[in-house]
Amino acid sequence: MVKIKPASILIFSLLLVSLGLALALPGRPARALPEYSSQTGEPCATCHASPSGGGVRTPRGQAWVAQSKPGEVPDLVAALDALGVSLDVNEADYVLVPETIAPPVRLPVAPAAEQSSSISLQVQRWIADFSGN
DSSP: OOOOOOOHHHEEEHHHHHHHHHHHHHOOOOOOOOOHHHHHHHGGGGGGGSTTOSSSBBBBHHHHHTOOOSSSOOOOHHHHHHHTOOOOGGGGGGGGOOOOOOOOOOOHHHHHHHHHHHHHHHHHHHHHOOOOO
16 A cells, blocks of 8 residues: 655645635736827837737837836837837948949740740640640
8 A cells, every 4th residue: 555645645635725826816918009099199009019909019119118008109119119129320331332233144944935935736636746634
């Protein structure tokens, strides 16, 4: 006969009670509310990655919450600035530099009319010779 230690019974009982409580107690209500959308005049997808709202926030949503939910959601540049993200743009990287570009070389290809007629003749012969299923 197998003897069960009292400590094992106690641990198992505590785990079972904890699991029961976790399943029985209601979860926290969602904090993403449609009222926020009507308050700011923005759709849910402005602040949330999901278009229907809730879940992971976009940078604009994170900045809006970090600013204690004012009446207006910051634009993307202001949101990134509020989150400590700086955008350094070197405009010289985007200036067109005049270069000499070689003209394109024509590829040696048979005219389309010759190809299509030979293919269509092959298809017509295949259809004519096809015995069916």
